[in-house]
Amino acid sequence: MSFTGDKRISGKEVAQHNSRESCWIVVHGNVYDVTEFLDEHPGGSKIILKYAGKDATQEYDPIHPPDAITTNLPPQKHLGPVEPDTVQKVEIKITDEEQARQERISNRPALDEILNLHDFEAIARQVMSEKAWAYYSSAADDEITNRENHAAYHRVWFRPRILRDVTKVDWSTTILGQRSSMPVYITATALGKLGHPDGELNLTRAAAKHGVIQMIPTLASCSFDEIIDAAQPGQVQFFQLYVNKDRNITKRIVQHAEQRGIKGLFITVDAPQLGRREKDMRMKFEAEDPSEVSKAGSGGVDRSQGAARAISSFIDPGLKWCDLDWFKSITKMPLILKGVQCWEDALQAYDLGLTGVVLSNHGGRQLDFARSGLEVLVEVVDKLKEKRGLMFPNEKFQLFVDGGVRRATDVLKAVALGATAVGVGRPFLYAFSAYGLEGVDKALQILQDEFEMNLRLLGAPTIKDIVSEMVDASNIHSHVVAVPGDRLYESNYESMQHAQLREVKAKM
Amino acid sequence: MSFTGDKRISGKEVAQHNSRESCWIVVHGNVYDVTEFLDEHPGGSKIILKYAGKDATQEYDPIHPPDAITTNLPPQKHLGPVEPDTVQKVEIKITDEEQARQERISNRPALDEILNLHDFEAIARQVMSEKAWAYYSSAADDEITNRENHAAYHRVWFRPRILRDVTKVDWSTTILGQRSSMPVYITATALGKLGHPDGELNLTRAAAKHGVIQMIPTLASCSFDEIIDAAQPGQVQFFQLYVNKDRNITKRIVQHAEQRGIKGLFITVDAPQLGRREKDMRMKFEAEDPSEVSKAGSGGVDRSQGAARAISSFIDPGLKWCDLDWFKSITKMPLILKGVQCWEDALQAYDLGLTGVVLSNHGGRQLDFARSGLEVLVEVVDKLKEKRGLMFPNEKFQLFVDGGVRRATDVLKAVALGATAVGVGRPFLYAFSAYGLEGVDKALQILQDEFEMNLRLLGAPTIKDIVSEMVDASNIHSHVVAVPGDRLYESNYESMQHAQLREVKAKM
């Protein structure tokens, strides 16, 4: 970081720049002039103005990488270090709700009582801030696709085999040529610090311990280098890329990633614009005076649309197939498209020589009524066999799926249907939001245990023994909606009752 | 308006004509002798007799166009203006329920907090009078078709495309050769003043602002000319027609509409008799003494059947295919049949040279277990391709769909399947019932925002890029009813519980 001077600025002086006309803030002990940046701030000017003339670090940290401010502000706006202990603190009142939340945190069950990935979500929902919960859990429109992602797994059933020697079972595999202890990777999710101060580093560290691969997100709240630096020697990491309208920025990011050892570049293609996530948006209204939110929106980016859209202004909606040649020209990393949703696009990716595709709908956060990755997988495997004679899983062109996974059985269904591996996102966020690094460690351990169990029960000593005949996916394309209920008939129907204890009967 | 004399009549004199034998009422300051009209009144004699000898304006306004009384009563029954301030007012007591409703109105959330069309309905339900809510929301019999209209959209899923330049997206289109800013029109719905004093004018004004087309209903509570007059120069409007048994009346209406610039005539063919809508009927019983309602019914039209049937006596159930030639002879407007429900009738409309059909079941308000327009669309597109080689959307023969639409994604599904545009009705009624003109404006803005987003996410720069391969409608004809539940088994099953906070556990 470079500063225009190294004189220390007094808190008193900072405090005078507390208006839209002249707005200084302190972050990590340094003073920044953000007056001209106010209207460009993806999160809106209002939130900055709240800290005008004051220390904004506490608000800044959970949603920005440390270097976000220095990267985005021109050097002349970096005014220098503040005199310690002179800057005005924004007094943060502990609300009753926050106090209740703190109590809930101290009442978390012991980690040993967590039996499955659902449990992390149940606890996280109670111990996270409402804002963080809303950002992580929300999805597009009516959240139909979000839930369909999980529901689709319930339409695939197992055909297990017996009397095979499963004394030793091995569920490790390779992903893009890299070893992984299981056919799962930690997929990219934004704003990790909303859930835990260490943010994405929790994932890096747990991934190292368990030999799984982390995909680093463009929108991490830790900086890319922090995450890379937290990795163990030899630890494999992938990188998820939002392509910037300014291709120079993109080139710099990509080449830096390659230089730091990233083993696969996952280019997000399902988010030319970030989705409307209404739970997240409603949370904004709860938190702030809605009329203010709305007024603030007049200057371009609409600040009323929650965290998701605030951070999306730099994504290029003009990205096209022909840009992929350019990517090949700037990096040797394997290129994978993240967010493919029909066989035609998977085929085109294959024909262009890419290394693979992630069949994903962005966790249900983009287009509602997009189909689940699992369903698209079946279609892609069928059609790429028909059109190009490909068999899956396939080393040359790898298929990935993400969204809705909660059990090792889910993963094994995708593997049986042709996926190389499955991305898991929210469950790990909930794990660290509830229990930090130990949570993610435990979540991975649960998956390991489930894999061991399920390989035995399927009669499959290794991942290669998980073949398509082991599942019945004939219902995968069935989108069933019940005929609306006959409310009059149903309200007249008297439900069957089983036998009752005598005293219960007496009371009736 | 013409009056038989211009002497002012005293309220005292009016008050003497307060019986079935001689019944005068005051509307908008004029006195009318309705004695002989009592038994012809579609809404029954009872409601008129309540105002016999008094001022009925307040009751009259929300459900009649201003000219209804002058049009329906012969001139000699128009007795002339009343002396101001002499007429007896019917004292309207503010009930507790009404007071509570007024409080709810003042507690409406700010319009900025309305995120989708569902929200208008949620607020409208709380701030409308029960009578108005019952009339707008009710549907036929068990309301199965009403809900199926929405549910059908959930059986169609997207197959979005990636890596297409969606920097600029354009969702405007043409409907019957007229520009529309989106593939949506405001369809005809009756009795707008039940929800808001400005009634249908709210729709006219918002439509002008957003460049969308309003279909004016025969049963508007504003008069046709009021609605036309409220339009901006060049603003496009369609007209929905109930065909009267007296074809001269119909001819006069149609030619007047053409003369006033109407660009399309939508002839309703699914309502030879207006449906039984039991919620609406029950509301009548709540409001009035049911035995009286029943007695009143003996004289022909049954007044117990709610607002819907009261206004239906003039619709001709004898309308036939061969009448369409007559329509062609009296107007040059494009003719569209509204309420077609199978391919056979769509084909016949095409063969007769009509301009299009609306695949509709009248918002579920007519025949219960009629299929959704969306489902019929799939059948019509298939069969008209097979029988006549037509491709859709088609400029020469346009298909429209209405019923159950709440999201731009719904509209885009219909467009992908071959519809030129989609009619939206109730959501706009709820919008103005909750927030007046600003509500409708916001509702249209929400749709605009959703179209922009969804075109990007679908990879479709324009409406023409929304093609049938972009949806999977293979489940559209599936009407699934679950096998009735095993209540004994289910009541015995102990549901899975996730991990619990310690104090919760202690309490259990």
Place this chain on the structure above:
Amino acid sequence: MSFTGDKRISGKEVAQHNSRESCWIVVHGNVYDVTEFLDEHPGGSKIILKYAGKDATQEYDPIHPPDAITTNLPPQKHLGPVEPDTVQKVEIKITDEEQARQERISNRPALDEILNLHDFEAIARQVMSEKAWAYYSSAADDEITNRENHAAYHRVWFRPRILRDVTKVDWSTTILGQRSSMPVYITATALGKLGHPDGELNLTRAAAKHGVIQMIPTLASCSFDEIIDAAQPGQVQFFQLYVNKDRNITKRIVQHAEQRGIKGLFITVDAPQLGRREKDMRMKFEAEDPSEVSKAGSGGVDRSQGAARAISSFIDPGLKWCDLDWFKSITKMPLILKGVQCWEDALQAYDLGLTGVVLSNHGGRQLDFARSGLEVLVEVVDKLKEKRGLMFPNEKFQLFVDGGVRRATDVLKAVALGATAVGVGRPFLYAFSAYGLEGVDKALQILQDEFEMNLRLLGAPTIKDIVSEMVDASNIHSHVVAVPGDRLYESNYESMQHAQLREVKAKM
């Protein structure tokens, strides 16, 4: 009735015969010695012993035809008339529950507020005795078939036609060559007096008024002749027959029916043993001391199994196809099998020259998981066309359906699929249980109104215009059971919330 003497017996003398050793009871003013009949009584000895030495008329009436006792007891056990006012009354305590029920009866809504057949059931459930409700509403095992009967109609959807002249619509038809004002008949149901003192006579009288046909049940609580006598001149009635093990009894019943003018004999073939109806059985336990009930059961008929099984001991489980020739030899009435459940048996009935079959599962009261009559209808029509070239509806071999009907639309679906007419049972029981004769009259009027409406909306001027192309029954054979829910996932999912009023929000 014949008596062994005509001396009047004193109540005092009767009172001495109050034990299992010598048991006299008084019914309708006459004394009977039932000592030897105790163990043969289908309803068990216990209930008789309760009235030993006393007047049992009040208990006797609702479940027996008046002549049941004289028919079943040999003449020498008819001891003669009792001296009036000397016989001991069984004091019937009005329980709190009964008092509450009487209040509910006086609070019934006016009949004009009843809008559909569901409404009768809703009121009947509240104003009937629990015992009567349990008997009427109960069905076999888990009552899956009972509910499926109604649900099956929800899998059939309409394809209505437009622009047909429906000014006049006519829904009358002929059934077995007899005129009926609608394609509906009142099917046979047992024990009418449980719901109303006039029992089945309510149905006879209302049927006369509306020109519909009543099927008289073998197990009526009015006597056959009472019901015949209550008919208007020329009123058509059918008769439902349980075939007795003693064919002489059956022959006498059949020939008596023919002699009294019955126009069709419906032989029940789905009840070789009457079903276990657990709601009805549980009601017995509620009402009586269960250990007593059980003990009483040791002597043959098990009295613990509710009203249904108590009355079933005389039905012949040995009835076979070859018996049908015998029926042809004893009567000229048209013979129809009631309770056919697959095409093979319908075909056999046709090949044997019968007049028709009722596709029925006995209202779900016999075999659980029997399919609905509507579903069987589709199969029968398909196969009899394939095997014998028959088209339906068919004058020579008529198909009927019953079970689960609540709306005229239900009836019209069956007619479109080939049924001549549809039997309706429970709704009429509920109608008279709630409102007596006027209830049944109203129920039939509701159906008339619904037929008029629906014929118009379907574009069908007459019943003959209701053809198979007017329905889509492609889902009729689909028995869908949802995959069991993922309770952990669902309990974690936070439901979408719509916009809220401000004060509601404040409270949350």
Place this chain on the structure above:
Amino acid sequence: MSFTGDKRISGKEVAQHNSRESCWIVVHGNVYDVTEFLDEHPGGSKIILKYAGKDATQEYDPIHPPDAITTNLPPQKHLGPVEPDTVQKVEIKITDEEQARQERISNRPALDEILNLHDFEAIARQVMSEKAWAYYSSAADDEITNRENHAAYHRVWFRPRILRDVTKVDWSTTILGQRSSMPVYITATALGKLGHPDGELNLTRAAAKHGVIQMIPTLASCSFDEIIDAAQPGQVQFFQLYVNKDRNITKRIVQHAEQRGIKGLFITVDAPQLGRREKDMRMKFEAEDPSEVSKAGSGGVDRSQGAARAISSFIDPGLKWCDLDWFKSITKMPLILKGVQCWEDALQAYDLGLTGVVLSNHGGRQLDFARSGLEVLVEVVDKLKEKRGLMFPNEKFQLFVDGGVRRATDVLKAVALGATAVGVGRPFLYAFSAYGLEGVDKALQILQDEFEMNLRLLGAPTIKDIVSEMVDASNIHSHVVAVPGDRLYESNYESMQHAQLREVKAKM
């Protein structure tokens, strides 16, 4: 049993060996040194240490056969009899919960009020200890398969026949050549004493009375010989085998079984590792301090995983197809594989000359999303007909099904589809947990009654008349998941209301 000495040991001396270093316990009046066994105990050391130096009989009995301790401990650790009345009792506090449970037990309804198998479960759930309920009722992962087992029966519907002489009906059959009074056997389930002190003997005795066959489980809490000894002369029993890693132990068990007259050996092949059953696991945490549970787990077997996994350490996950020849070499008993889940494995069993297979998923307790036995049955019957020309039921190669059965109709569906007989497990456990031997007797009587009724209603005088044409199983492979609900739409929809009593309306 042999002891190292016959001097009586004083309770005082025993009490000194109360630590991990030296741990003696008393069981059934004898002293054992279990110090070295602590870490090998499948149920963990913790539970033993609780009784160190004390009498452990009360804890020991419900989950161990009497000879478990003598079999597992080397003779030198059998220290001899304790001096009576000197040993320290572990005082067992009656908790409030236990007291409430005892009250519930005394309030059980009379057995006559139990109408079906569901009722036993309803009562058992209320009167069993939570631990026992958790062990019996729990299943794998999300318990989807567990519930699917029952649900699958709801996708199969009957096609009953009429006019067949069903005066006499006979539902007896033969299973592996042995007579059975019904096509049902009591399948193997573990730890019977958890539910009732007599454990599996309840089943043996009731089986004798009703002429049905009991399959004795390896993991019974009564010893094998106790169960054999409790049988009546000529009573047929089968044996379920978990194959031990030590084949000598297996050989000894198998040959002992044959010697004692076992008529069929059912080798479990679906449990190379016992499943994770989370309800059971959570119960452990409720009962004990979770951190202790976890620590204890470090030494090998994880004691945190409930009763199921604690007893599983001796099952051989290396069992293979080729081991079956060895089985043939050591016994002449018919060999049946229990837990086959696809046609390929059933075919292989047939080709290897086995006598049959049980199509089972272990009551949903092993692999979640395994299909129901009923569904697999349809596939196996189809394929073995196609591949080997087999027809079912088949004397030479018998198919069995278990899981989810609650009604005789369930059994008859399986029989119609080709099963020789159906295994029923949990319902009998619940029967004796609620009512002991009389409960199982009643449960079997209920099934007998249901078979009699259903054979009549199906028109099938004998089991051989139950043929595949009597069922429609066309939906059996349909795994339907509803599209996630539109919560906003649904919360806006106002449900239909039926007519209301006047006073109810007043209150609203």
